Amino acid sequence: MKSHVLRPLWVAIAFVALVLLARYFLVPDDFGVHGESFTYNFYRAGNVQEWKDFPVKFRGSAVCVDCHSENEEMLAASLHAAIQCENCHGPGLDHPESGDPGTMILNRGRALCLRCHADLGYAGTSRAAIPSIDPVRHNVDSACIECHEPHNPDLEDME
Amino acid sequence: MTCSRRTFLKNAVKGAIAGALPVAAFRLLSPAQARSAVEDASVRWGFLVDTAKCVGCGMCVKACKLENEIPYDAPVTRTWVERYVVTRDGRTHADSPMGARDGFTDRKIHGGEAIDPSEIVKAFFVPKLCNQCDKPSCVQVCPVGATYATGDGIVLVDRSWCIGCGHCIMACPYGVRFFHPVHKVAEKCNFCYHRITKGMKPACVEACPFGARHICNLKDHDDPVTRIILNERVAILKDEYGTKPNVFYLGLDHNVR
Numbered sequence: 001m002k003s004h005v006l007r008p009l010w011v012a013i014a015f016v017a018l019v020l021l022a023r024y025f026l027v028p029d030d031f032g033v034h035g036e037s038f039t040y041n042f043y044r045a046g047n048v049q050e051w052k053d054f055p056v057k058f059r060g061s062a063v064c065v066d067c068h069s070e071n072e073e074m075l076a077a078s079l080h081a082a083i084q085c086e087n088c089h090g091p092g093l094d095h096p097e098s099g100d101p102g103t104m105i106l107n108r109g110r111a112l113c114l115r116c117h118a119d120l121g122y123a124g125t126s127r128a129a130i131p132s133i134d135p136v137r138h139n140v141d142s143a144c145i146e147c148h149e150p151h152n153p154d155l156e157d158m159e
Numbered sequence: 160m161t162c163s164r165r166t167f168l169k170n171a172v173k174g175a176i177a178g179a180l181p182v183a184a185f186r187l188l189s190p191a192q193a194r195s196a197v198e199d200a201s202v203r204w205g206f207l208v209d210t211a212k213c214v215g216c217g218m219c220v221k222a223c224k225l226e227n228e229i230p231y232d233a234p235v236t237r238t239w240v241e242r243y244v245v246t247r248d249g250r251t252h253a254d255s256p257m258g259a260r261d262g263f264t265d266r267k268i269h270g271g272e273a274i275d276p277s278e279i280v281k282a283f284f285v286p287k288l289c290n291q292c293d294k295p296s297c298v299q300v301c302p303v304g305a306t307y308a309t310g311d312g313i314v315l316v317d318r319s320w321c322i323g324c325g326h327c328i329m330a331c332p333y334g335v336r337f338f339h340p341v342h343k344v345a346e347k348c349n350f351c352y353h354r355i356t357k358g359m360k361p362a363c364v365e366a367c368p369f370g371a372r373h374i375c376n377l378k379d380h381d382d383p384v385t386r387i388i389l390n391e392r393v394a395i396l397k398d399e400y401g402t403k404p405n406v407f408y409l410g411l412d413h414n415v416r
Contacts, residue, residue, distance in 0.1 A: 035310055040298050043307035047317040053352035057226045058362050082368040087218050089350040093223050101275060102223075115262030121276030122244075125368065126282060127214040 057091035057103070060084065064092065072149045082139040088112060088150065110135070113144040131155070175217065179324060202311040204350055205377040206406040207384050207393070208286050213372040215240055215284035217262035221368035224260065226351060228341075235337040237348035238288040238363050243414050244268060245280045251414045259284075265372040285415050288363070289314065289335045290396065290404030297327035297336060297347075306345065312377075312405065313352050320346050330399035350374060377405065 006141065014032035026043055035041030048144060064074045064085040086092055088102040139147075167241035178313045198208070223238045224231055238259030245251050263284070266273035295314050298306050306322035306327055318328075321344035328336040328345060353359035355374060359365075364372045373383030387393070395404045396412040408415075 030303070035308070040295065040308040042314075042318055044304075044306045044317055048309055049314065051315055051349065051352045052317075052356050054227075056354055056357070056359065058222055058365055060365060065316070082367075082370075084366060084368070087222070087366055087368070091222075093396070111261060111264070112266040114298065115218065116214055118262075118264040120215075120263060120266055120282070122279065122282035123166070123283075125214070126212055130214060 055093070056095050058084070058086050059092040059096060061086070064089075067096070075151045078154065080150065080153055108143055108145055110144055113124050113148075113150075117144075164172060165297065182317050184203050200310065201376075202350065203377040203387060204290070204291060204312050204355060205375050205385065206288065206350065206407070207373040207375060207409065208406060209373070209378040209409045210283055210285050212369045213240065213284040213286055213370055215259060215263040216309075216368070217259040218366045218368065219286060219363035219372060220258050220260045222362040223348075223351075226354075226362035229346070232262075233340050234258075235340065235346070237335075237346070239287065241284065241285045241415070242268070242282070243412065244274055244282045246274060246278045246416060247280055253330060253414075265296055271363055271366055281412075283410075283412060285408075285411070286363075287333065287335070287396075288406060289350070290333055290402065290406045291350060291413050293403035294401065295402070296332065296402055297331045300326040300330040304320075309352075314347065315349055315352065316345050319341055321345050330396050332402065333404075 012050070028046065028135045030045040031043070033042050034045050037109075050142075061084050088107050090106065093103045095102060095104055114135050115125075116130050118135050120127060122128050144150075147156070160281055164349065168178060193280060206292035217240055220239055221234055222234055223229070227237055229291070234257060238256050239276075240252055241255045242259070242263050243253045252274065254268045256263075256270075268274065274277060291308075291312055291314055293312070295306075295308060298308060301307075302324065303320060303321070303322055307319045308314050308315060323343050323345065325338065325345070328338065331347075336345055336347045338344075346376065351359075351363075361372075361376055364374050373384040373387075375382045375388065377385055377388070379385055388407045389407060393407040393409055395407060396411075396415070397404070
Protein backbone atom coordinates (compact mmCIF):
# COMPACT_ATOMS: atom_id res chain seq x y z
CA MET A 1 0.00 0.00 0.00
CA LYS A 2 1.85 3.06 -1.25
CA SER A 3 0.02 6.18 -0.30
CA HIS A 4 1.33 9.57 0.61
CA VAL A 5 -1.70 9.86 2.90
CA LEU A 6 -0.74 6.82 4.95
CA ARG A 7 2.95 7.64 5.17
CA PRO A 8 2.67 9.96 8.19
CA LEU A 9 0.64 7.24 9.89
CA TRP A 10 3.57 4.79 9.68
CA VAL A 11 5.85 7.46 11.09
CA ALA A 12 3.44 8.04 13.97
CA ILE A 13 3.11 4.31 14.64
CA ALA A 14 6.89 3.90 14.57
CA PHE A 15 7.25 6.77 17.04
CA VAL A 16 4.71 5.28 19.43
CA ALA A 17 6.43 1.89 19.16
CA LEU A 18 9.78 3.51 19.92
CA VAL A 19 8.36 5.26 22.99
CA LEU A 20 6.79 2.02 24.23
CA LEU A 21 10.06 0.17 23.65
CA ALA A 22 12.05 2.82 25.52
CA ARG A 23 9.48 2.76 28.33
CA TYR A 24 9.80 -1.02 28.56
CA PHE A 25 13.55 -0.75 29.18
CA LEU A 26 13.64 2.43 31.25
CA VAL A 27 10.76 1.94 33.71
CA PRO A 28 11.74 -0.33 36.62
CA ASP A 29 9.81 -3.56 37.10
CA ASP A 30 8.47 -2.49 40.49
CA PHE A 31 6.90 0.68 39.13
CA GLY A 32 3.14 0.50 39.17
CA VAL A 33 0.02 0.80 41.27
CA HIS A 34 0.71 -0.52 44.80
CA GLY A 35 -2.48 0.06 46.73
CA GLU A 36 -6.01 1.16 46.21
CA SER A 37 -5.67 4.11 43.97
CA PHE A 38 -3.96 4.91 40.70
CA THR A 39 -3.95 8.57 41.74
CA TYR A 40 -2.16 8.17 45.08
CA ASN A 41 -0.37 4.81 44.91
CA PHE A 42 1.37 4.89 41.52
CA TYR A 43 5.06 4.60 42.34
CA ARG A 44 8.32 2.67 42.36
CA ALA A 45 7.92 0.18 45.22
CA GLY A 46 11.65 0.00 45.92
CA ASN A 47 11.69 3.62 47.04
CA VAL A 48 9.84 2.79 50.27
CA GLN A 49 12.78 0.65 51.41
CA GLU A 50 15.22 3.37 50.35
CA TRP A 51 13.49 5.79 52.74
CA LYS A 52 13.42 3.18 55.52
CA ASP A 53 17.19 2.79 55.13
CA PHE A 54 17.82 6.53 55.65
CA PRO A 55 20.35 6.84 58.51
CA VAL A 56 19.07 7.68 62.00
CA LYS A 57 20.96 10.60 63.60
CA PHE A 58 19.21 11.19 66.94
CA ARG A 59 19.51 8.03 69.00
CA GLY A 60 17.63 9.09 72.14
CA SER A 61 18.73 9.64 75.73
CA ALA A 62 18.14 5.99 76.65
CA VAL A 63 21.11 5.07 74.45
CA CYS A 64 23.31 7.83 75.95
CA VAL A 65 22.88 6.77 79.57
CA ASP A 66 24.04 3.24 78.77
CA CYS A 67 27.59 4.60 78.91
CA HIS A 68 27.27 8.14 80.27
CA SER A 69 25.63 7.66 83.64
CA GLU A 70 27.51 10.52 85.36
CA ASN A 71 24.74 13.10 84.99
CA GLU A 72 21.84 10.68 84.71
CA GLU A 73 20.47 10.89 88.27
CA MET A 74 20.97 14.61 88.66
CA LEU A 75 19.29 15.28 85.34
CA ALA A 76 16.38 12.92 85.97
CA ALA A 77 15.51 14.78 89.18
CA SER A 78 15.93 18.22 87.66
CA LEU A 79 13.68 20.68 85.87
CA HIS A 80 15.50 19.80 82.66
CA ALA A 81 14.61 16.10 82.89
CA ALA A 82 12.46 16.25 79.77
CA ILE A 83 15.26 17.58 77.59
CA GLN A 84 16.97 14.99 75.45
CA CYS A 85 20.78 14.78 75.78
CA GLU A 86 21.16 15.28 72.04
CA ASN A 87 19.27 18.58 72.10
CA CYS A 88 22.40 20.20 73.55
CA HIS A 89 25.13 17.63 72.85
CA GLY A 90 24.33 17.12 69.17
CA PRO A 91 23.04 14.05 67.30
CA GLY A 92 24.75 10.79 68.28
CA LEU A 93 24.69 9.14 64.85
CA ASP A 94 27.07 6.13 65.17
CA HIS A 95 28.91 7.51 68.22
CA PRO A 96 27.59 4.73 70.55
CA GLU A 97 29.20 2.09 68.29
CA SER A 98 32.34 3.87 67.08
CA GLY A 99 33.05 6.14 70.05
CA ASP A 100 33.86 8.85 67.52
CA PRO A 101 32.35 12.14 68.66
CA GLY A 102 31.89 13.09 64.96
CA THR A 103 28.66 15.02 64.68
CA MET A 104 28.38 15.64 68.42
CA ILE A 105 29.14 19.33 68.73
CA LEU A 106 28.38 20.48 72.27
CA ASN A 107 26.39 23.69 72.24
CA ARG A 108 27.48 25.92 75.14
CA GLY A 109 26.11 29.17 73.76
CA ARG A 110 23.63 31.61 75.27
CA ALA A 111 21.42 31.24 72.19
CA LEU A 112 20.62 27.66 73.13
CA CYS A 113 19.32 28.61 76.58
CA LEU A 114 17.49 31.66 75.26
CA ARG A 115 15.29 29.47 73.07
CA CYS A 116 13.20 28.87 76.18
CA HIS A 117 14.48 31.39 78.73
CA ALA A 118 14.27 34.68 76.80
CA ASP A 119 11.39 36.70 78.26
CA LEU A 120 8.87 37.44 75.52
CA GLY A 121 6.16 38.77 77.84
CA TYR A 122 3.39 36.50 76.59
CA ALA A 123 1.34 36.31 79.78
CA GLY A 124 -0.79 33.23 80.31
CA THR A 125 1.20 31.04 77.91
CA SER A 126 3.35 28.07 78.85
CA ARG A 127 6.30 30.16 77.68
CA ALA A 128 5.57 32.69 80.44
CA ALA A 129 5.60 29.86 83.01
CA ILE A 130 9.31 29.23 82.33
CA PRO A 131 11.77 31.29 84.43
CA SER A 132 13.12 33.82 81.97
CA ILE A 133 15.50 36.74 81.59
CA ASP A 134 15.87 39.77 79.35
CA PRO A 135 18.75 38.73 77.07
CA VAL A 136 19.98 42.31 76.54
CA ARG A 137 20.21 43.04 80.31
CA HIS A 138 21.05 39.77 82.09
CA ASN A 139 24.88 39.29 82.22
CA VAL A 140 25.19 39.94 78.51
CA ASP A 141 28.85 38.96 78.17
CA SER A 142 28.68 35.69 80.10
CA ALA A 143 27.73 32.24 79.00
CA CYS A 144 24.74 30.91 80.97
CA ILE A 145 26.65 27.78 82.02
CA GLU A 146 29.26 29.88 83.85
CA CYS A 147 26.72 30.23 86.69
CA HIS A 148 23.90 27.78 85.91
CA GLU A 149 24.41 24.01 85.84
CA PRO A 150 22.38 22.83 82.82
CA HIS A 151 21.92 19.33 84.26
CA ASN A 152 20.44 20.81 87.43
CA PRO A 153 19.27 24.35 86.73
CA ASP A 154 17.46 24.83 90.07
CA LEU A 155 18.32 28.33 91.37
CA GLU A 156 18.20 27.04 94.98
CA ASP A 157 21.11 24.70 94.27
CA MET A 158 23.22 27.38 92.59
CA GLU A 159 26.69 27.75 94.02
CA MET B 160 -21.56 -13.05 5.24
CA THR B 161 -25.07 -14.00 6.32
CA CYS B 162 -26.47 -13.51 9.75
CA SER B 163 -29.70 -15.14 10.81
CA ARG B 164 -31.83 -13.56 13.47
CA ARG B 165 -30.97 -16.48 15.80
CA THR B 166 -27.16 -16.03 15.48
CA PHE B 167 -27.48 -12.28 15.84
CA LEU B 168 -29.43 -12.59 19.09
CA LYS B 169 -27.04 -15.27 20.45
CA ASN B 170 -24.02 -13.10 19.72
CA ALA B 171 -25.73 -10.03 21.14
CA VAL B 172 -26.33 -11.82 24.45
CA LYS B 173 -22.76 -13.19 24.51
CA GLY B 174 -21.39 -9.76 23.77
CA ALA B 175 -23.44 -8.15 26.54
CA ILE B 176 -22.22 -10.75 29.08
CA ALA B 177 -18.60 -10.36 27.96
CA GLY B 178 -18.91 -6.60 28.23
CA ALA B 179 -20.40 -6.77 31.73
CA LEU B 180 -17.74 -9.15 33.08
CA PRO B 181 -14.86 -6.70 33.64
CA VAL B 182 -17.23 -4.30 35.42
CA ALA B 183 -18.35 -7.11 37.72
CA ALA B 184 -14.69 -8.00 38.33
CA PHE B 185 -14.03 -4.47 39.54
CA ARG B 186 -16.99 -4.51 41.90
CA LEU B 187 -16.00 -7.77 43.60
CA LEU B 188 -13.62 -5.86 45.89
CA SER B 189 -15.09 -3.37 48.30
CA PRO B 190 -12.81 -0.49 49.33
CA ALA B 191 -12.37 -2.09 52.76
CA GLN B 192 -11.31 -5.39 51.20
CA ALA B 193 -8.89 -3.63 48.91
CA ARG B 194 -7.45 -1.76 51.88
CA SER B 195 -6.85 -4.96 53.79
CA ALA B 196 -4.90 -6.30 50.82
CA VAL B 197 -2.43 -3.43 51.15
CA GLU B 198 0.73 -4.01 53.16
CA ASP B 199 0.83 -2.62 56.71
CA ALA B 200 -2.94 -2.27 56.76
CA SER B 201 -2.92 -2.19 60.56
CA VAL B 202 -1.01 1.10 60.62
CA ARG B 203 -2.12 4.58 59.63
CA TRP B 204 0.23 7.24 60.96
CA GLY B 205 -1.25 10.36 62.52
CA PHE B 206 0.11 13.30 64.45
CA LEU B 207 -1.15 15.40 67.33
CA VAL B 208 0.06 18.92 68.13
CA ASP B 209 -0.82 20.46 71.48
CA THR B 210 -0.42 24.15 70.70
CA ALA B 211 -0.92 25.19 74.34
CA LYS B 212 2.27 23.33 75.32
CA CYS B 213 4.49 24.81 72.61
CA VAL B 214 6.82 27.55 73.88
CA GLY B 215 8.50 28.24 70.55
CA CYS B 216 11.95 26.90 71.46
CA GLY B 217 12.41 25.50 67.95
CA MET B 218 14.32 22.41 69.11
CA CYS B 219 12.01 20.39 66.85
CA VAL B 220 13.05 22.37 63.79
CA LYS B 221 16.74 22.07 64.64
CA ALA B 222 16.45 18.32 65.23
CA CYS B 223 14.47 17.85 62.01
CA LYS B 224 17.02 19.66 59.89
CA LEU B 225 19.92 17.65 61.33
CA GLU B 226 18.09 14.33 61.22
CA ASN B 227 16.87 14.71 57.66
CA GLU B 228 19.99 16.34 56.21
CA ILE B 229 18.29 19.58 55.22
CA PRO B 230 21.00 22.24 54.60
CA TYR B 231 21.11 24.04 57.94
CA ASP B 232 21.50 27.61 56.77
CA ALA B 233 19.20 27.38 53.76
CA PRO B 234 15.81 29.02 54.37
CA VAL B 235 13.95 25.75 53.87
CA THR B 236 12.68 23.30 56.45
CA ARG B 237 10.42 20.27 56.69
CA THR B 238 8.77 21.50 59.86
CA TRP B 239 8.53 24.98 61.33
CA VAL B 240 6.95 26.88 64.19
CA GLU B 241 4.81 29.98 63.70
CA ARG B 242 4.33 32.73 66.26
CA TYR B 243 1.02 34.57 66.44
CA VAL B 244 0.54 37.72 68.48
CA VAL B 245 -2.91 39.33 68.54
CA THR B 246 -2.88 42.94 69.75
CA ARG B 247 -5.57 45.19 71.22
CA ASP B 248 -6.12 46.97 67.91
CA GLY B 249 -7.40 43.68 66.49
CA ARG B 250 -4.38 42.98 64.33
CA THR B 251 -2.69 39.59 64.13
CA HIS B 252 1.09 39.58 63.85
CA ALA B 253 2.66 36.33 62.68
CA ASP B 254 6.21 35.30 61.88
CA SER B 255 8.53 32.33 61.68
CA PRO B 256 12.15 33.50 61.32
CA MET B 257 14.14 30.72 59.58
CA GLY B 258 11.21 28.45 60.40
CA ALA B 259 12.04 29.04 64.09
CA ARG B 260 15.23 27.00 63.70
CA ASP B 261 16.77 29.09 66.50
CA GLY B 262 13.53 29.54 68.40
CA PHE B 263 11.90 32.82 69.32
CA THR B 264 14.23 34.90 71.48
CA ASP B 265 13.05 38.36 70.51
CA ARG B 266 9.86 40.37 70.99
CA LYS B 267 10.28 41.93 67.55
CA ILE B 268 8.04 40.41 64.93
CA HIS B 269 9.42 40.34 61.39
CA GLY B 270 12.32 42.39 62.74
CA GLY B 271 9.99 45.36 63.29
CA GLU B 272 9.09 47.17 66.48
CA ALA B 273 8.86 45.09 69.64
CA ILE B 274 5.25 44.77 70.76
CA ASP B 275 4.62 46.01 74.28
CA PRO B 276 3.26 43.17 76.48
CA SER B 277 0.40 45.42 77.67
CA GLU B 278 -0.80 45.65 74.04
CA ILE B 279 -1.00 41.86 73.62
CA VAL B 280 -4.39 40.17 73.84
CA LYS B 281 -3.05 36.71 73.17
CA ALA B 282 0.10 35.10 71.87
CA PHE B 283 0.83 31.51 70.94
CA PHE B 284 3.05 29.22 68.89
CA VAL B 285 1.88 26.74 66.27
CA PRO B 286 4.16 23.98 64.97
CA LYS B 287 3.50 22.98 61.37
CA LEU B 288 4.52 19.90 59.42
CA CYS B 289 3.26 17.70 56.61
CA ASN B 290 -0.34 16.60 57.16
CA GLN B 291 0.14 13.27 55.31
CA CYS B 292 -3.32 13.82 53.79
CA ASP B 293 -5.70 11.01 52.88
CA LYS B 294 -6.25 12.83 49.59
CA PRO B 295 -2.90 14.55 48.99
CA SER B 296 -3.22 17.19 46.28
CA CYS B 297 0.57 17.19 45.88
CA VAL B 298 0.45 13.55 44.76
CA GLN B 299 -2.43 14.16 42.35
CA VAL B 300 -0.46 16.72 40.36
CA CYS B 301 2.82 14.80 40.05
CA PRO B 302 3.24 14.12 36.32
CA VAL B 303 5.75 11.26 36.72
CA GLY B 304 4.61 9.24 39.73
CA ALA B 305 7.55 10.39 41.85
CA THR B 306 5.47 11.15 44.93
CA TYR B 307 2.97 8.79 46.44
CA ALA B 308 1.18 7.60 49.55
CA THR B 309 2.47 4.41 51.19
CA GLY B 310 0.17 1.76 52.60
CA ASP B 311 0.55 3.27 56.07
CA GLY B 312 -0.44 6.72 54.86
CA ILE B 313 2.89 8.54 54.56
CA VAL B 314 3.45 10.66 51.48
CA LEU B 315 6.99 10.10 50.19
CA VAL B 316 9.08 11.57 47.37
CA ASP B 317 11.12 9.26 45.15
CA ARG B 318 14.31 11.27 44.77
CA SER B 319 15.57 9.24 41.83
CA TRP B 320 12.27 9.65 39.98
CA CYS B 321 11.42 13.31 40.69
CA ILE B 322 12.11 15.64 37.75
CA GLY B 323 11.94 18.78 39.92
CA CYS B 324 9.05 20.39 38.05
CA GLY B 325 7.65 21.91 41.25
CA HIS B 326 3.96 21.20 40.62
CA CYS B 327 3.60 19.52 44.02
CA ILE B 328 5.20 22.49 45.79
CA MET B 329 2.47 24.74 44.41
CA ALA B 330 -0.31 22.19 44.91
CA CYS B 331 0.18 21.74 48.66
CA PRO B 332 -2.30 24.05 50.41
CA TYR B 333 -0.17 23.95 53.56
CA GLY B 334 3.06 25.10 51.91
CA VAL B 335 4.87 22.10 53.34
CA ARG B 336 6.90 21.20 50.26
CA PHE B 337 10.03 22.89 49.05
CA PHE B 338 12.86 22.36 46.60
CA HIS B 339 15.82 20.53 48.12
CA PRO B 340 18.87 22.70 47.41
CA VAL B 341 21.27 19.75 47.22
CA HIS B 342 19.30 16.93 45.64
CA LYS B 343 17.37 19.30 43.34
CA VAL B 344 14.10 17.49 43.91
CA ALA B 345 10.89 18.14 45.81
CA GLU B 346 11.30 17.64 49.56
CA LYS B 347 8.82 17.25 52.40
CA CYS B 348 8.26 15.99 55.92
CA ASN B 349 7.60 12.26 56.06
CA PHE B 350 7.15 11.90 59.84
CA CYS B 351 10.76 10.58 59.81
CA TYR B 352 9.68 7.46 57.95
CA HIS B 353 13.08 5.82 58.65
CA ARG B 354 12.46 6.24 62.40
CA ILE B 355 8.77 5.41 62.79
CA THR B 356 9.15 2.22 60.75
CA LYS B 357 11.84 1.15 63.27
CA GLY B 358 9.59 1.83 66.25
CA MET B 359 11.27 5.15 67.07
CA LYS B 360 9.58 8.53 67.29
CA PRO B 361 10.12 11.27 64.71
CA ALA B 362 13.10 13.50 65.52
CA CYS B 363 10.84 16.51 66.24
CA VAL B 364 8.68 14.53 68.66
CA GLU B 365 11.72 13.24 70.50
CA ALA B 366 13.38 16.67 70.64
CA CYS B 367 10.30 18.45 72.05
CA PRO B 368 10.81 18.80 75.84
CA PHE B 369 7.25 20.05 76.40
CA GLY B 370 5.17 17.25 74.89
CA ALA B 371 3.67 19.49 72.23
CA ARG B 372 4.18 16.92 69.49
CA HIS B 373 2.93 13.33 69.38
CA ILE B 374 2.97 10.58 66.76
CA CYS B 375 0.32 7.86 66.77
CA ASN B 376 -1.23 5.00 64.85
CA LEU B 377 -4.76 6.12 64.00
CA LYS B 378 -5.88 2.52 63.45
CA ASP B 379 -4.89 1.47 66.98
CA HIS B 380 -7.68 2.76 69.19
CA ASP B 381 -5.76 1.80 72.33
CA ASP B 382 -2.94 4.19 71.42
CA PRO B 383 -3.16 6.97 74.06
CA VAL B 384 -2.56 9.68 71.46
CA THR B 385 -5.16 8.22 69.10
CA ARG B 386 -7.59 8.24 72.01
CA ILE B 387 -7.03 11.97 72.46
CA ILE B 388 -7.74 12.54 68.76
CA LEU B 389 -10.88 10.41 68.98
CA ASN B 390 -12.20 11.73 72.28
CA GLU B 391 -11.05 15.32 72.61
CA ARG B 392 -12.01 18.34 70.52
CA VAL B 393 -9.29 18.52 67.91
CA ALA B 394 -9.01 20.68 64.81
CA ILE B 395 -7.35 20.29 61.44
CA LEU B 396 -5.89 22.93 59.14
CA LYS B 397 -7.64 24.10 55.96
CA ASP B 398 -10.52 21.65 56.04
CA GLU B 399 -12.06 23.49 53.07
CA TYR B 400 -9.46 22.04 50.68
CA GLY B 401 -10.83 18.54 51.22
CA THR B 402 -7.39 16.97 51.50
CA LYS B 403 -8.30 15.10 54.72
CA PRO B 404 -5.18 15.97 56.76
CA ASN B 405 -3.89 13.66 59.50
CA VAL B 406 -2.19 16.21 61.73
CA PHE B 407 -4.59 17.18 64.50
CA TYR B 408 -4.33 20.26 66.68
CA LEU B 409 -5.42 20.80 70.26
CA GLY B 410 -6.25 24.43 71.03
CA LEU B 411 -6.03 25.73 67.49
CA ASP B 412 -6.89 29.43 67.17
CA HIS B 413 -8.99 30.80 64.30
CA ASN B 414 -6.16 33.18 63.40
CA VAL B 415 -3.96 30.27 62.34
CA ARG B 416 -3.72 29.84 58.58
